[in-house]
Amino acid sequence: MITIENIEYSYDGALKKALDGVSLEIGDGEFVAIVGHNGSGKSTLAKMLNALLLPDEGSVSVFGMATSDEEKTLDIRKKVGIVFQNPDNQIVTTVVEEDVGFGPENLGVPTTEIIERVHNALDAVGMLDYAKHAPHMLSGGQKQRIAIAGVLAIDPDVLVFDEATAMLDPLGRKAVIEIASRLNKEKGKTVVMITQYMEEVIAADRVIVMNGGKVAMTGTPEEIFKRGNELRALRLDVPVMVELRDMLQAEGLIPENDALSVSEMAEVICRSLLKN
Amino acid sequence: MLKDITLGQYVPGDSVLHRLDPRTKILLMIAYIVAVFLVKRIEVFPVIIIFTVGVTLLSRVRLSYLVKALKPMKLLLPLMFLMNLFLIKTGDLLVEWWIFKIYKDGLINAVFIVLRLATLVAGTSLLTLTTTPIALTDGLEKLLSPLKVIKFPAHELAMMMTIALRFIPTLVEEADKIMKAQLARGADFESGNIIKRAKAMIPILIPLFVNSFRRADELAMAMESRCYHGGEGRTKMRVYSFKTIDLIAFIAMALLIACIVIMNKFMPNIF
Amino acid sequence: MPIIVEKLTHTYMPNTDNEFVAVEDITLTINDGEFFGIIGHTGSGKSTFIQHLNGLMQPTGGSVTVDGFDMSDKKQRAKGRALVGMVFQYPDYQLFDSTVLDDVSFGPKNMGLDAEEAKQRSIEAMRMVGLDPELFAEKSPFELSGGEKRRAALAGIIAMRPKYLVLDEPMAGLDPSGRREILATINSLRDELNCTVIMVSHSMEDVARSAERIAVMNDGRLYALGTPDEIFSRTKELISLGLDAPQTARLAQELRERGFEVPEDIYTNERFVSWLKGRMNDA
Known part of the structure; x- marks a missing residue:
């Protein structure tokens, strides 16, 4: 459980506050999506979650530990792992399996256990076959899966994806989202998905929309997407299927519904067509 | 390639x-x-x-x-x-x-x-x-580690070598892309005397440096996030x-x- | 005069263990003034392909001619290259100078224009891409936001007044509004400059909305070439290639699989609504 209380943060020399009074709670096992346009403060917020940044004002508490407590920094990072945006800039060594082992090595985990953890982590992201490969020869999506495995090997309770899909192609993006949902559902990991792609928000339990360093909206995906005009005003969008749903509802072609994905829409339209 | x-x-x-x-x-x-x-x-x-x-x-x-x-x-x-x-x-x-x-x-x-x-x-x-370069680095780190007593940074040196080995191919590739981007803007790296040619490198070197600093920054943050805190108390996955x-x-x-x-x-x- | 690509093949490191055929036997023509989309997943050869259009790479087989200039010939290549502006995916690869104006002027100066004319063109280009010269000319390109950097990079190419504008993933990494705005800018540039646009994109929605013709690349080959109607009527195939069809096309496909007859040219929301309306009214 992560509790964020009224935090503020400014980067050195910046005129505007990157975070301006954010309060938030993230429960165990939750899948939370944080969306917002470039510069809305969402990535700054991500780095607050495991003490990479410390708030100027307010407090962040991770499983009861304050991120401002330096002695707890390592324990906090064991609980909260972050997958960053650029896959290249988070892979440290020249062999895939050694990179995945980097976190456990830092924690002083015994060698036999590191090997086991690396194996399991690579298995979880479907990259076991690449254990001996050189990272720079992999595709962006594959590198990002290695980065996820690197975080998993530390065995955190909370996984933060800090725009981890922004630099990937559609296939890579899909793989990352699938892994995130699976870790949430099957392993009970808390997932915080920070993104600009509204399609990636659909699977979340709760969506938090950031704007100007503040929380602008929160709610379930259904609730958020009902407010399409507000989203657009915040430089965001609704998923293509939600746009279609709204258009069809406005024409009175389908009844009120909560369909967000292609298959849900197909279901709704099917029913309407058959009724007709 | x-x-x-x-x-x-x-x-x-x-x-x-x-x-x-x-x-x-x-x-x-x-x-x-x-x-x-x-x-x-x-x-x-x-x-x-x-x-x-x-x-x-x-x-x-x-x-x-x-x-x-x-x-x-x-x-x-x-x-x-x-x-x-x-x-x-x-x-x-x-x-x-x-x-x-x-x-x-x-x-x-x-x-x-x-x-x-x-x-x-x-x-x-x-x-x-x-x-392999990585095994060489490991070997050197191990051989030099007794010198830690006299504050010789054996681990830091090995970590630097590892990161250099990891990023050299990435930077070579990036330099290639930057060169192409500037070529597409009509940059000329081939004609002129030495001074002119050296000057022609500026549009390549500046983006390369700026990007490298950003990479270094992001990598440092990613390493910290993965519990890196120097060589103290570190174990190794590969034991020789x-x-x-x-x-x-x-x-x-x-x-x-x-x-x-x-x-x-x-x-x-x-x- | 168009860009004519004939039997283009590019092999990396030929006759070695690492030999790799990146593009193979591509024949197509890009007509004057058209908006030409190129789609294909990572590694399909699309970035190798577009680098041939302005002679950054030379064919190892076949030929590329731009307005009659043979891009394999060193002398003609320079003339051909001057016609083709190429905007790379990440603006960070090209921004280097101390001010945005100086950076945008880099290309025009390389073309041999005098300082005054280069400046005039650069200011005009900045205006066209939506970077107010008053506000941005003296700023450092490294202070700009992601979207502004992208515009500055685009201006640097526009200032060279290319006849063909090649864009590699111009919207990647931008927020939804940023994506919409850049796409709108590209469309307005096309009208204003009367230039041909060749755009590589992962976003099927964007390609579907803007392109007049689309080339689908797969495994280094030209898999399909046609109008959006023709291409997206093959949604099922696109998905099997690991490509992302527009979501509305996917929806239409799913309805077809459930036994409904949905016409093949339905891949945008607007068309879907009018189709469903028609169908409901008929019934």
Whole structure:
């Protein structure tokens, strides 16, 4: 459980506050999506979650530990792992399996256990076959899966994806989202998905929309997407299927519904067509 | 493609030499250099040559790789040979032609120096041919770690080498992309004098530096996020341990050195 | 005059162990003034392909001619290259100078224009891409936001007045509004400059909305070439290639699989609504 209380943060020399009074709670096992346009403060917020940044004002508490407590920094990072945006800039060594082992090595985990953890982590992201490969020869999506495995090997309770899909192609993006949902559902990991792609928000339990360093909206995906005009005003969008749903509802072609994905829409339209 | 470049010259394999502990190999390389310099007389040199060829055969690395390692010396070797041949003027006069005079000591010395340089380079290149850069880094870190007592940053040095090895291919690729982006804007890297060409590099170097600093920043943050806090209390995923083959290798080297010392002393003069 | 690509093949490191055929036997023509989309997943050869269009790479087989200039010929290549502006995916690869204006002027100066004309063109280009010269000319390009950097990079190419504008993933990494705005800018540039646009994109929605013709690349080959109607009527195939069809096309496909007859040219929301309306009214 992560509790964020009224935090503020400014980067050195910046005129505007990157975070301006954010309060938030993230429960165990939750899948939370944080969306917002470039510069809305969402990535700054991500780095607050495991003490990479410390708030100027307010407090962040991770499983009861304050991120401002330096002695707890390592324990906090064991609980909260972050997958960053650029896959290249988070892979440290020249062999895939050694990179995945980097976190456990830092924690002083015994060698036999590191090997086991690396194996399991690579298995979880479907990259076991690449254990001996050189990272720079992999595709962006594959590198990002290695980065996820690197975080998993530390065995955190909370996984933060800090725009981890922004630099990937559609296939890579899909793989990352699938892994995130699976870790949430099957392993009970808390997932915080920070993104600009509204399609990636659909699977979340709760969506938090950031704007100007503040929380602008929160709610379930259904609730958020009902407010399409507000989203657009915040430089965001609704998923293509939600746009279609709204258009069809406005024409009175389908009844009120909560369909967000292609298959849900197909279901709704099917029913309407058959009724007709 | 540029990203296919391999660093160092590691030849993958599973030979005895590949399986030796990197620490053993580093230490043996030093011992080998000592052995080569211990040879005082040309009569003893065949021992080194036989040893080097023998080890190469054991490594299953093709001999052509050793020849390739000698390529950068294709100017130095003949030069050393000729200098020794003509500048040493002791011993019997062997050949005289116009102003050139070749003496026996000159010839022997010339052959000796070329053999010494060639075996040094070929023999030591076996280390990098059979050891991955990362294993070398690990080996160095382990060997240097006793120096931590006098505050020598063995871990930090090894970490820096690892990161450099990891990012060199990435940066080479990036430099290539930047160059293309500027070429597309009509940049000209090929014409003009040196100063003009150096100036033409600015549009490549600045984006490369700016991007590298950002990379460094992001990497530092990612490493911290993954609980990196220096070398203290760190374990290693890959553990090296001295095995029987390492012991055998040390004994073989000791025998070589003993051989050389004894032969230096007792081998009869041939020349 | 168009860009004519004939039997284009590019092999990396030919006759070695690492030989790799990146593009193979591509024949197509890009007509004057058209908006030409290129889609294909990573590694399909599309970025190798577009680098041939302005001679950054030379064919190892076949030929590329731009307005009659043979891009394999060193002298003609320079002339051809001057016609083709190329905007790379990440603006960070090209921004280097101390001010945005200087950076945008880099290209025009390389073309041999005098300082005044280069400046005029650069200011005009900045205006066209939506970077107010008053506000941005003297700023450092490294202070800009992601979207602004992208515009500055685009201006640097526009200032060279290319006849063909090649864009590699111009919207990647931008937020939804940023994506919409850049796409709108590209469309307005096309009208204003009367230039041909060649755009590589992962976003099927964007390609579907803007492109007049689309080339689908797969495994280094030209898999399909046609109008969006023709291409997206093959949604099922696109998905099997690992490509992302527009979501509305996927929806139409799913309905077809459930036994409904949905016409093949339905891949945008607007068309879907009018189709469903028609169908409901008929019934």
